[in-house]
Amino acid sequence: MSLAAVRPSASQTPEQALLEQLIRRESVTPIDAGCQDLIASRLEAIGFTIEHLPFGDVANLWATRGTGAPTLCFAGHTDVVPSGPADQWTSPPFEPTERDGHLFGRGAADMKSGLSSMIVALEAFVAAHPDHRGRLAMLVTSDEEGAARDGIRRVVEHFRERGETIEFCVVGECSSVDAFGDRMMVGRRGSIGATLTVIGRQGHVAYPHLADNPVHRALAAMDELARLRWDEGNAEFPPTSFQITNVRAGTGASNVVPGTAEFDFNLRYSTELDAGTIRKRVVDILDAHRLSYRLDWWLSGEPFLTHPGPLRSAGIEAINAVTGLTPAESTAGGTSDGRFIAQLGTEVVEIGPVNATIHQIDECVRIADLPKLTAVYREIMERLLASPTT
Ligand SMILES: [Zn+2]
Numbered sequence: 001m002s003l004a005a006v007r008p009s010a011s012q013t014p015e016q017a018l019l020e021q022l023i024r025r026e027s028v029t030p031i032d033a034g035c036q037d038l039i040a041s042r043l044e045a046i047g048f049t050i051e052h053l054p055f056g057d058v059a060n061l062w063a064t065r066g067t068g069a070p071t072l073c074f075a076g077h078t079d080v081v082p083s084g085p086a087d088q089w090t091s092p093p094f095e096p097t098e099r100d101g102h103l104f105g106r107g108a109a110d111m112k113s114g115l116s117s118m119i120v121a122l123e124a125f126v127a128a129h130p131d132h133r134g135r136l137a138m139l140v141t142s143d144e145e146g147a148a149r150d151g152i153r154r155v156v157e158h159f160r161e162r163g164e165t166i167e168f169c170v171v172g173e174c175s176s177v178d179a180f181g182d183r184m185m186v187g188r189r190g191s192i193g194a195t196l197t198v199i200g201r202q203g204h205v206a207y208p209h210l211a212d213n214p215v216h217r218a219l220a221a222m223d224e225l226a227r228l229r230w231d232e233g234n235a236e237f238p239p240t241s242f243q244i245t246n247v248r249a250g251t252g253a254s255n256v257v258p259g260t261a262e263f264d265f266n267l268r269y270s271t272e273l274d275a276g277t278i279r280k281r282v283v284d285i286l287d288a289h290r291l292s293y294r295l296d297w298w299l300s301g302e303p304f305l306t307h308p309g310p311l312r313s314a315g316i317e318a319i320n321a322v323t324g325l326t327p328a329e330s331t332a333g334g335t336s337d338g339r340f341i342a343q344l345g346t347e348v349v350e351i352g353p354v355n356a357t358i359h360q361i362d363e364c365v366r367i368a369d370l371p372k373l374t375a376v377y378r379e380i381m382e383r384l385l386a387s388p389t390t
Contacts, residue, residue, distance in 0.1 A: 014123075071136075071137050109353050110359065152337040156340045168310070169347070176352065177355065178354065187236060187348075188334075190269045190271075203256075231269075242266075247263055248261070275299050
């Protein structure tokens with residue numbers, strides 16, 4: 001299946017060479033597969049101090065160079081989602097392969113290209129500014145795509161205990177939509193979900209007065225929740241959305257009133273709301289409908305927003321200088337590890353390649369975008385940490 005594979009050539013850029021090394025390491029979440037050792041060895045060679053912060057099965061890496069403020073941190077994850085059926089891939093998922101100006105492989109976009117460009121940009125910046133201001137840092141986890149419990153979430157708890165400060169953080173998630181640089185993430189919506197179990201009494205459909213149908217009881221309450229205008233959003237966030245994702249009830253028999261009905265739902269919410277307010281509104285509506293129920297919540301993350309400031313400006317200027325584009329500044333899409341880092345009071349933006357194929361069969365990245373991504377990261381460092389004398 002390697003008919004289209006191209007050997008590394010003299011024209012191959014350093015970020016592509018490193019990206020291919022990372023793709024070959026089958027780091028299916030939460031396995032790191034040696035990616036962080038490779039990253040650590042590259043950073044150690046340019047004067048970074050390496051700290052491994054394993055929690056549970058998860059490998060986390062914290063690398064810093066220099067002292068004092070500000071700290072500019074580049075953050076990302078080495079883990080990838082499973083390839084899916086390998087025989088559906090045009091070329092093997094863990095064998096980086098060039099076709100049509102793209103490099104194919106699991107993690108090519110999400111987000112080993114971000115990691116390789118960060119490292120090559122750090123190498124170039126340190127060579128030009130060995131006495132840079134403040135502190136450069138890199139924060140890497142192998143648990144972003146999975147449970148995301150022992151990854152950046154745990155590292156941030158640990159950092160808070162020991163008083164670690166990070167002023168600026170660039171996350172390398174795939175932020176671009178159609179062309180590299182057309183979008184920069186400046187925040188993310190919050191995500192909270194629950195399983196609602198409505199309790200009734202099972203019985204024969206022919207004798208409904210002896211039963212209590214939880215589906216009938218729940219329908220009006222769920223309808224009210226689905227129709228509720230949670231908020232109007234604001235300048236940076238769309239209105240909060242509520243979606244029912246799974247409904248389970250019934251025994252399978254057509255003559256039995258079920259004893260319970262379960263509803264899973266999820267809200268993606270703006271900075272106009274918080275998890276506590278959402279929980280209270282849901283409970284108030286369920287109680288108003290006099291339901292007997294259990295409610296099991298899971299909070300994926302509160303929303304975060306980086307207000308206009310030095311990092312947002314540096315990100316826009318860097319993208320504009322490299323690509324000629326002025327990126328849209330967005331809070332759309334799913335969650336990312338930025339939500340945890342922002343809890344340290346850190347300004348966070350996300351800049352990465354086009355997201356069109358992430359998590360898909362035949363995931364790929366445009367090869368011509370790789371050196372541009374490196375250049376954007378380098379330009380951000382130049383704006384925030386360049387030594388005053390050079
Ligand atoms: Zn990712």
